[in-house]
Amino acid sequence: MAHVREITLDELNTKTFIENKTQELIDTVPTGTAVNALSGGVDSSVVTILGHRALGARLKTYFIDSGLMRQDEPPRVAELFKELGIPVVIVDAHEDFFNALKGLTDPEEKREAITRTFYQEVFGRLVKDSGARYLVHGTNYTDVEETVAGIKRQHNILEQLGIDTQSAYGYKVLEPLKELRKPAIRALGKALGLQEELYSRPPFPGPALAARVIGEVTPERISLVRAATHIVESELAPTRSFQYLAILHEDRVTGIRSGRRDFGFQIEVRCWDSEDAKTGSPTRLPYDVLERLADRLTTEVPGVVSVTYNITKKPPVTIEAL
């Protein structure tokens, strides 16, 4: 396992870092094509603009629409990159992902199914078609650290886990952001000319909304958590918190609808104050905001009868539920 040393926000000289990483990418991929997967998150957005700075049209950027994305996410992200002169190909892979996730409830098995579907099936096909031998990926320092510590298996951390992607999947993974945590990556994105909507957005997990569904991931359950996520993001964006999310529980609880018993769904809201995702505290949201969230989630998301707010620090809880 390669040793990685963190470069903090204070240490980061964006100009030098961009020059060095650009040169490294050119040296590593002197000819031919590389691919990268853009999810719309800060890390993959920054790696996309950095990769294009280095490799230009030799970097092919794909947006894998797994069916697990947020509302309107694929076209919106493609549009933002079009503004930057970077073409993004949207790949519809709903069926691959939902088939792979069918019947799985264990979080590690779900992550593994997503990793396998993402890197092997969908990317395998794209790499084969494109002839690319390199994948440029937005792995960050927190991913490296948590994977090494065994806290969480990041789907984008194959090399750190000792998986030889060259022989396993036919391509090599390049991770130019792996020395940086989120604040440094945001600063880098700003320096690279990324729109604020992209470099300042809250973190979003690699497995997307699948990380926000406890139990089996089905199109119906993703659609519920997508609606809940849309409400939570629109209500909590003004807080400028580090991250905010909605989780669909598998547990159901008793509620009342039209005066009768309704055994319904529960949504958990989390909203984090954090510098770097390493530690965090629940944002002290005003009760007016909490009650409006509960009202909207129970009236606008079909079947939801109960809403909770997570009040635990990280550690012992993690930012995401799975």
Add this chain to the structure above:
Amino acid sequence: MAHVREITLDELNTKTFIENKTQELIDTVPTGTAVNALSGGVDSSVVTILGHRALGARLKTYFIDSGLMRQDEPPRVAELFKELGIPVVIVDAHEDFFNALKGLTDPEEKREAITRTFYQEVFGRLVKDSGARYLVHGTNYTDVEETVAGIKRQHNILEQLGIDTQSAYGYKVLEPLKELRKPAIRALGKALGLQEELYSRPPFPGPALAARVIGEVTPERISLVRAATHIVESELAPTRSFQYLAILHEDRVTGIRSGRRDFGFQIEVRCWDSEDAKTGSPTRLPYDVLERLADRLTTEVPGVVSVTYNITKKPPVTIEAL
């Protein structure tokens, strides 16, 4: 189904009510013995002191220790009634209840198993042994109303559901409190000379801690929710809220322990502002209190990595989870 009209707190004349109900009990049970089950909740405590006022030693009071009770509850309640000169027999029925609950996850099936075990098996035995033909029970007006509306099946509402306990279980159920909601029942308890610790305590459900465990009810899971309940009650008693409780989820979530991933338990805290349990709002607890709760629950209850606070009003959620 018998029609029941509410007597509100404002309408209630405790002196007249006590005289009338005492006379009614004497008229209904002119000779022989009656039994009642004391759980330590307000309703069953008030019905115990009222029943003894009417029937004296002809009322035999049992505390069925189902194994689902709160920490130290059976001996503490027996002691309080001993102070009032009312003898309470504690019946150990752990095995009956845990056997009946084994493998059940559906809330209605769990409630039915508890009802059956309580009224048929355990009470059936006691009634047979005691020769009693009457059960005096603390059914209140909210129970009647919610059962009639089909929101919740109360375990103590057999007659309202049209179950003939006489032929089914060999005894008749008397419900002297069924016209009253909680505030009126508390006023009645005070007028009857019950200790404040009993008449002012928060409501507690008939199925006890089984109502606070989502999924299968096992001795291990009851022991976790019992420890959590003890913490929540001791931290939230000073708020004087209507009701406060801890729920053990079946869902598990990712946490971090000693720097490593720990797929652990989640506890949900609820704390209600309410007049009568008919409607309610989450108490606006200060974040210092919420964070102390989360700290204590994650450090003192084995395996708990996450704590949430319910922010939904009733309706659409109910006071209890199941």
